[in-house]
Amino acid sequence: MLKSLTIQNYALISRLAIDFSGGLSVITGETGAGKSIIIGALSLILGQRADAGAIKQNEEKCFIEGLFDVSSYESLQSFFAEREWDYDAQNCILRREIWRSGKSRAFINDTPVNLNDLKELGAFLIDIHSQHQNLLLSNNRFQLQVLDVLSGNKALRDRFQDEYRSFLAIRKQLQELREKAARQASEQEYLLFQLQQLNEARLKEGEQSELETESETLRHIEEIKSGLHLIGHRLSNDDGGILPALKEALQTAQSTGRIYPFSLGVAERLQTAYLDLEDLLSDVDSRQEKLELDPERLQQVNERLDLFYSLQQKHRVHSVEDLLALKNRLEGQLQEMENDGESIEKLQRQLDNAQREMLQLSEELSETRKSTAASLEKQLIGKVCVLGMPYMQFRCQISGKEFPDATGADDVSFLFSANRNGELKPVAQTASGGEISRLMLGIKALIAGATALPTIIFDEIDTGVSGETADKMGSIMHAMGSVMQVIAITHLPQIAAQGDTQFFVYKDENSRQTETQIRRLSDDERIREIAQLLSGSELTNAAIENAKQLLKK
Numbered sequence: 001m002l003k004s005l006t007i008q009n010y011a012l013i014s015r016l017a018i019d020f021s022g023g024l025s026v027i028t029g030e031t032g033a034g035k036s037i038i039i040g041a042l043s044l045i046l047g048q049r050a051d052a053g054a055i056k057q058n059e060e061k062c063f064i065e066g067l068f069d070v071s072s073y074e075s076l077q078s079f080f081a082e083r084e085w086d087y088d089a090q091n092c093i094l095r096r097e098i099w100r101s102g103k104s105r106a107f108i109n110d111t112p113v114n115l116n117d118l119k120e121l122g123a124f125l126i127d128i129h130s131q132h133q134n135l136l137l138s139n140n141r142f143q144l145q146v147l148d149v150l151s152g153n154k155a156l157r158d159r160f161q162d163e164y165r166s167f168l169a170i171r172k173q174l175q176e177l178r179e180k181a182a183r184q185a186s187e188q189e190y191l192l193f194q195l196q197q198l199n200e201a202r203l204k205e206g207e208q209s210e211l212e213t214e215s216e217t218l219r220h221i222e223e224i225k226s227g228l229h230l231i232g233h234r235l236s237n238d239d240g241g242i243l244p245a246l247k248e249a250l251q252t253a254q255s256t257g258r259i260y261p262f263s264l265g266v267a268e269r270l271q272t273a274y275l276d277l278e279d280l281l282s283d284v285d286s287r288q289e290k291l292e293l294d295p296e297r298l299q300q301v302n303e304r305l306d307l308f309y310s311l312q313q314k315h316r317v318h319s320v321e322d323l324l325a326l327k328n329r330l331e332g333q334l335q336e337m338e339n340d341g342e343s344i345e346k347l348q349r350q351l352d353n354a355q356r357e358m359l360q361l362s363e364e365l366s367e368t369r370k371s372t373a374a375s376l377e378k379q380l381i382g383k384v385c386v387l388g389m390p391y392m393q394f395r396c397q398i399s400g401k402e403f404p405d406a407t408g409a410d411d412v413s414f415l416f417s418a419n420r421n422g423e424l425k426p427v428a429q430t431a432s433g434g435e436i437s438r439l440m441l442g443i444k445a446l447i448a449g450a451t452a453l454p455t456i457i458f459d460e461i462d463t464g465v466s467g468e469t470a471d472k473m474g475s476i477m478h479a480m481g482s483v484m485q486v487i488a489i490t491h492l493p494q495i496a497a498q499g500d501t502q503f504f505v506y507k508d509e510n511s512r513q514t515e516t517q518i519r520r521l522s523d524d525e526r527i528r529e530i531a532q533l534l535s536g537s538e539l540t541n542a543a544i545e546n547a548k549q550l551l552k553k
Helices: 035-044 076-083 115-125 140-151 154-200 207-219 221-236 242-256 262-290 295-315 320-385 433-447 467-480 523-535 541-552
Strands: 002-010 013-019 024-029 061-068 092-099 104-108 111-113 126-130 393-405 408-417 455-459 486-489 501-508 515-520
Touching (some): 002 035, 013 515, 024 035, 035 061, 035 126, 035 515, 140 320, 140 393, 154 320, 207 295, 320 393, 320 433, 501 523, 523 541
Parallel strands (some): 024 486
Antiparallel strands (some): 002 013, 061 092, 092 104, 104 111, 393 408, 501 515
16 A cells, blocks of 8 residues: 655655555546646656656756555565565655656665566556556456456466476476487497496506506616626625625624623624625525516506507596596496486476376366356446446457466457447457546456455546446445555546545646645545536536535435
8 A cells, every 4th residue: 555655856846745545545636737747756666767857947856755555465575585675564665766867766665776676566566547558458468367366266376386387397307408318429429438448448546657667677677687786796796895894894893892892882783784785685686686688578568558648648637547537437427328318207207297287287277267257257247337338248258278388278368349239359459448447447346355456546547437437437446445545536526526535736836936736635625626526617506515415425
């Protein structure tokens, strides 16, 4: 519900503040007084594009703010939470600021937002309806929504939409997996070839470094044997070898030790050195005897190393360990490809099940719509016939879709003729602006009690209507006001008299410039204003009495 509207420096308005209440509020005033200006300002906080030319002359900035009670819209709390906006059910503030430079800012509860956010929230809060804004009734999706509201099938519709979203998610996942499998199918043979090469190489960790060392040894075998022979000769040669000389020094130290104890320590250390070198000589001799030139083994080692180097170059790695890691990855990829086939089969079964459930729910949803269509036709004809279209025909045509979408398996089209024998055609093709206005009024009246509707503003939809028809329109609006907030801008006394509250828009030309003003009328002021609407330029006693009767009625 719109609780208040504040407008500053917009068009002919310097500052204007209006407090609204529930029920039916009517706004009257002379043509050109500025009623459309108020609607234009309200449209700005509902996300409409701004025109800097609408800023009041000699001002740099205009400001529009609306205060709303959104407590009846249960879904809005999660709507605010998803966007991390402050939520206050009783005091939701939409604000718009526009500068002459063209700059514009929008706020929801003092949080800066973009126009799409403002428009999306505004759709929950205000529905401005005029003869020039009837495209909604020509929209098949809106027609379907009307039928669903009257069907009371929200729980079933929610179940269907959950199942439909699940169906789409599985179908997308399956499609992506199939595309992936198709791409990988061409790679599988190559991956298998690569893996086979690596398996045939019988790779082992550390083997490359061992073979490289062995290759180096085999290629320098003679040089190594000569070196070892020289080491053995230097250790054991009787003529100047280390071991004979060390043995002689040991014996001397042992002999001297009998008369000089220090030499005993020297002898002990010499004994240790002699034993170590003797052991070393044994190792050198043993190794020298084992080393033999083996061209065949050298060829085997080099061939094995060439295989390693070739594989490393091919796969752009640097070691056998890298090749082993690649081998594990290839095995993993091939296993994943095999698993993808199983996953595709599993997802296909899930998709088949989801589709069956979704189609079953869409059929149930269609039944609720078909069972409500006849009732909608009868009720709407009853509502609208009394609004000056006594011979109207109306049909809610339901046809099946080839495959369900998010709304179900049904296409809905409202067919209309204003004449008894006229051909029924889609509303957009046959109804005039005034006829669509009355149809929309009847539809909104039907669904007003079935769901939480936004505040509806009827902007002079009564153009071309008078007398009893105007009185019926007023009655419908007043009845709607018992379950929602209705604001009607009107020139008709029959409608103005049925308002719970009445506002008067006028031009104040007493100041230096003309300005639009609005005020809430007292009971006496309402009598005079409605009498003025009845009598025209000259206010008569008969008009005043007639106005009193209208208000009393």
